[in-house]
Amino acid sequence: MMLNKKEPEVFTYEEAAAYIExxxxxxxxxxxxxxxxxxxxxxxxxxxxxxxxxxxxxxKGSVCAYLQAILMAEGKRTGFFTSPHLVxxxxxxxxxxxxxxxxxxxxxxxxxxxxxxxxxxxxxxxPSYFEFLFGMGMTAFAETDVEYIILETGLGGRLDATNxxxxxxxxxxxxxxxxxxxxxxxxxxxxxxxxxxxxxPKVPVFFDGSNKEAAEVIRTRAEELGVSCREVTNxxxxxxxxxxxxxxxxxxxxYDKDVIFxxxxxxxxxxxxxxxxxxxxxxxxAGEEIHMDRWKQVLAQLHWEGRMERIGxxxxxxxxxxxxxxxxxxESVKALDESERGEMILLFSAVSDKKxxxxxxxxxxxxxxxxxxxTQIEDERGVPVEELADIFRRYTDRPVYCKERLEDAVxxxxxxxxxxxxxxxxxxxxxxxxxxxxxxxxxxDA
Numbered sequence: 089m090m091l092n093k094k095e096p097e098v099f100t101y102e103e104a105a106a107y108i109e110x111x112x113x114x115x116x117x118x119x120x121x122x123x124x125x126x127x128x129x130x131x132x133x134x135x136x137x138x139x140x141x142x143x144x145x146x147x148k149g150s151v152c153a154y155l156q157a158i159l160m161a162e163g164k165r166t167g168f169f170t171s172p173h174l175v176x177x178x179x180x181x182x183x184x185x186x187x188x189x190x191x192x193x194x195x196x197x198x199x200x201x202x203x204x205x206x207x208x209x210x211x212x213x214x215p216s217y218f219e220f221l222f223g224m225g226m227t228a229f230a231e232t233d234v235e236y237i238i239l240e241t242g243l244g245g246r247l248d249a250t251n252x253x254x255x256x257x258x259x260x261x262x263x264x265x266x267x268x269x270x271x272x273x274x275x276x277x278x279x280x281x282x283x284x285x286x287x288x289p290k291v292p293v294f295f296d297g298s299n300k301e302a303a304e305v306i307r308t309r310a311e312e313l314g315v316s317c318r319e320v321t322n323x324x325x326x327x328x329x330x331x332x333x334x335x336x337x338x339x340x341x342x343y344d345k346d347v348i349f350x351x352x353x354x355x356x357x358x359x360x361x362x363x364x365x366x367x368x369x370x371x372x373x374a375g376e377e378i379h380m381d382r383w384k385q386v387l388a389q390l391h392w393e394g395r396m397e398r399i400g401x402x403x404x405x406x407x408x409x410x411x412x413x414x415x416x417x418x419e420s421v422k423a424l425d426e427s428e429r430g431e432m433i434l435l436f437s438a439v440s441d442k443k444x445x446x447x448x449x450x451x452x453x454x455x456x457x458x459x460x461x462x463t464q465i466e467d468e469r470g471v472p473v474e475e476l477a478d479i480f481r482r483y484t485d486r487p488v489y490c491k492e493r494l495e496d497a498v499x500x501x502x503x504x505x506x507x508x509x510x511x512x513x514x515x516x517x518x519x520x521x522x523x524x525x526x527x528x529x530x531x532x533d534a
Contacts, residue, residue: 096198096205100512101190102195109218123252126215129203130223133230133509134167139253140235140368143245143283144239144262146413147361151262152238153392154351154365156185159236161382167237169222169250174393174521175528181225183232194229212354218242219249236372246285259286260368261295262314264302265412272461280305287315296360318367319339325363327356330423333398334388335359339366346382350388353396356423357416362387394520397421399527402430402502402510407517409438414447414527420455429457430510433468433501436476439469440513445479447515452483459487459504463497465518494522498532 091522099107099442100248118258127133140155142148156166157411166184173179181188181196188196200223208214215223239256241248263282279283280302287309289291297303297319310317328348329336337359349366351358395405396417408417419427435456438444451457480488489504490499501511513523526532 096201096505099194099198101194101231104201105195107201108177108197108220111220112213115214115216117247117249118213118219119402120247120249120252122223123215123249123299125212125419126203126207126219126223127226127252129207130200130227131230132221133226134225134234134237134256135253137157137167137229137237137241138372140236140260140372140394141239141241141250141253141256141257142260142262142400143241143248143285143286144260145279145283145410146416147262147263147296147364148240150353150358150361150392150395151260151364152240153390154362154387155260155368156182156238157386157390158191158365158369158383159191159372160184161386162348162376162378164236165177165232165234165235167225167232168240169225169229169237170240171218171221171242172517174517175525177221180221181228183229183234183426185309186194189333192228193224196224199223200227213498216249222249228528241286244285245283247282247285251286254288257291258368258372259288259291260288260364261293263296263357263412263416264299264365265410265415275307275367276301281309284309287313287468289313289315293320294320294364296364297321298360318371320364320367322360325357325359326368327392330356330420331428337362339363347384347400349384352388352390353392356420358395358436393524394517399524400511402505403527404510404512404521405520405523406512406514407520408514409442409516410452411443411446414450414514417512418451420479421455421512430508431506432456433459433461433509433511435461435463435501435506435511435513435519436480436498437463437465437519438471438476439465439467439470440516442467442516444471444476444515448476449483452480457484458506459489459511460484461489461491461497461501462505463491463494464495465516466522467518483518492518494526495531498523502532 112427159166170184171305178187239250241250241404284306295306324336326338334352396406460480464470464473477488
């Protein structure tokens with residue numbers, strides 16, 4: 089089935105973006121062999137570049153962003169394929185941290201669609217939404233002189249479309265916790281096994297060793313393949329200061345023990361993410377002259393949207409959307425001084441394939457919150473507000489307000505925060521994107 093009979097060169101940017109959004113209605117996820125065939129039909133774009141493959145439950149995007157910043161600080165040209173996007177689908181394809189512009193996006197779309205139509209004519213199924221965008225990303229990178237390409241997996245690792253790349257120069261596995269359990273498995277060990285599926289022969293792996301079960305699975309897989317691995321634990325760094333606007337840490341290696349690094353996000357988990365990126369960068373740039381002062385500078389200046397991000401005078405958004413991320417969020421908020429934390433107003437929403445009951449129970453049991461406001465995400469998977477409210481009321485005696493419209497939810501949060509309150513919005517990256525669009529539109533002065 090084809091969605092639009094127009095010739096690719098007739099599409100406008102808006103029509104191309106709309107076509108991509110409609111892809112889930114007429115095709116599905118495919119095997120890695122299908123994706124490899126798709127890439128082959130595209131001419132195996134950019135497979136000759138230095139590809140860093142990153143998987144994990146939480147922290148993937150942050151690690152990729154830190155790694156990209158460090159490589160750019162050393163004058164390396166980078167491509168970055170990431171997901172999901174918050175506002176525009178263009179965000180998923182970046183060169184030197186600049187998202188692909190509409191003109192280039194359309195040019196690449198047209199090339200990929202021509203190939204896909206020939207595939208369909210030959211009886212090969214149309215790639216899925218993520219697979220199509222992955223093909224676009226690699227095609228876009230191939231048309232530039234990027235030296236490094238950072239690929240962030242979408243879901244899992246072993247069966248993820250990005251795992252069709254057979255010869256990366258490095259694999260990185262970030263924090264692992266329970267998420268997408270219906271697809272990846274209902275235990276940490278099963279999920280770790282899926283993430284460890286990106287490990288390939290002769291390709292070193294660096295990983296977050298915070299979870300003992302996950303670490304054992306990753307180590308075992310690396311040993312089976314005879315791959316060298318670097319396990320990063322909290323012994324590799326020391327958190328020095330947690331502030332609303334940044335976290336400061338030092339590395340415990342003899343070389344950097346007196347150097348203080350800052351990242352402009354207050355999540356305590358960001359120290360681990362930054363350390364992973366630092367160690368990966370040291371590996372990638374081994375034998376070259378490195379400039380640690382530049383690394384410090386770019387990490388301190390980095391802006392990564394949706395991760396403990398301050399978007400208004402009293403509004404912080406965080407993409408926490410699974411139990412592990414909720415624990416990290418709570419840890420980060422508790423590390424703030426009480427004066428910085430303020431009286432907490434929590435604005436929450438979730439999609440139906442997440443463990444939102446478990447997330448809500450954890451939040452209610454571990455934070456002192458003045459009031460909760462629930463809203464609904466503009467997606468068919470959005471959980472109804474009354475269902476979310478009923479769960480909150482099961483675990484807390486604090487006020488819970490239901491507002492189906494996001495604008496009403498944000499206005500209620502601003503009203504309830506009082507003189508010293510702080511508003512925290514979490515539960516889904518979709519919610520983060522919706523709030524950023526709302527505030528950017530100027531309908532609410534936050």
